[in-house]
Amino acid sequence: MMQPLALIVAHAQNRVIGADNDMPWHYPEDLKHFKRTTLGHAMIMGRLSCEALPKALPKRRNIVVTRNANYQREGFEVFTDLDQAIAAARETDEEPFIIGGGQIYGLALPQITKMYITEIQKSFDGDAYFPEYNEAEWNETERREEGDLVFRCLERV
Secondary structure (H helix, E strand, C coil): CCCCCEEEEEEECCCEEEECCECCCCCHHHHHHHHHHHCCCEEEEEHHHHHHCCCCCCCCEEEEECCCCCCCCCCEEEECCHHHHHHHHHCCCCCCEEEECHHHHHHHHHHCCEEEEEEECCCCCCCEECCCCCHHHEEEEEEEEECCEEEEEEEEC
16 A cells, blocks of 8 residues: 655646746636645655745745755755655655656656646647656546636546
8 A cells, every 4th residue: 555645736738837947827726726735735846846936835844856965945845865855744744745847746656646637728838747647547536627727636546
């Protein structure tokens, strides 16, 4: 039995999640969904995702994974190893969240037990992508559509 580890992502039809270290779209409902879903949780992210944020997100534990052991940013805990970051997050959270970017998603995906995916029903140009995964390994437990957005919750079979 795998220990709970969640992932949250918004991606376009072509799997784009970012362009020039920013999101190439603005959907307030997705931002509200992100906040509702991650509030009170530990969030693990890569350095570029960390730097895309204006500051540490309130009422959440902000953890960044980077190869640079000397990296520091106010409000963020720094780890050089994803597994160490996950273990630390689990000390205070039964179900920590991986929040990006592309490299961190790819590294964490084999350990993920639940995915909160916002699918944007458009394609965008970008330079960061959500990794491919096998839909047969997942059960859709929630689905809600709103305009261009499809909010899905998938749990590993």
